[in-house]
Amino acid sequence: MNELELEVVRRYRGGPTVAARLDLPGGEGPVTVLFGPSGAGKTTVLRCLAGLERPDAGAIRFRGETWFDAAAGVDLPPARRGVGLLFQDHALFPHLTVAANVGYGVRGVDRAERARRVAEVAARLGVEALLARRPGQLSGGERQRVALARALAARPRLLLLDEPLSALDAPAREALRGELRATLERAGLPSIVVTHDRAEAMALGDRLAVLAGGGVRQVGPVHEVFSAPADLEVARVVGTENVLPARVVERRDGLARVAVGRALVWALDPGRLEEAEAYACLRAEDVVLESSPAAATSARNELAGVVVATSAEGPLVRVTLDCGFRLVALVTRDSAERLGAAPGRQLAALVKAQAIRLVLRPR
């Protein structure tokens, strides 16, 4: 049985309809990332789960317990679902101490029990030393840990985080990703994190659910979804840099030879490919650039190309080549320099057949 079974339809009056289905098995890593572009319906799904939004149709079950069932008229109030919520801005009470903020999450118990729970969760998240401070005296990371501690103090069964890092500036966000991941692991309960940031999704999630066009398009291990998008829309959403129109011309030994622009490349044969028209999806990180051609084999494509553009991207350089089609590669600054990667320079691009995924082209 799945740990979570959700199928909801939420029609906004005069607005879009979000129709999402999400089944999550238990015990496959604690963090599921709900990923998708702005307006895809991620927050709507989260709010339906928390009981803050009432779906127009559908049902939500968690560990066999019905939280919502439109047909049966079941709609458990938020407090009875056992869900911990963490918002973008962390919503800590500025006038309360960390201890009082964390304690706020504990209701219906006496003072001694509340203090015991606050101490326990503070120790678990490493915020014991901060208990006497107020939110204004905390760093971004500390505030985040305190907000998580408050959510966990209520002993939820499921943790929901809506864009937990988006209130921070870019450098802080990057630094806190790893910390949040570690904290979620330590929390040891299933979590669903909403984000539209690729790096965040990769850093935080065990599983990725891609929401686009009003529905969940693909669910799977993070790397699987990123490297093998199920369809073109998922490929676009997860940002595979190279999504190229391709035509299958030959199939042999589990490989498919496809024409991409003026070039021919070998790709993994997905097997189910009935039509010859497809998109070849290839991540820029999977392209290796070399200055001199090497021996090509059927499992390794070697493409001669000319650099048409380069741009710095943090520690990496994005190199766009004309190989008979536009190919984007991401290489380290060091290798870009060593290769003399500048417009006009001839280079060889090496790509393993396994790195090229074929996605059926919708008619």
Ligand SMILES: Nc1ncnc2c1ncn2[C@@H]1O[C@H](COP(=O)(O)OP(=O)(O)OP(=O)(O)O)[C@@H](O)[C@H]1O
């Ligand atoms: N109360 C509302 N009334 C009408 N339309 C709404 C309402 N709430 C959300 N929407 C619309 O429903 C769609 C989904 O919204 P939602 O906030 O779930 O998207 P999201 O994926 O979380 O987006 P973002 O990443 O920008 O937060 C959007 O087009 C939004 O404009």
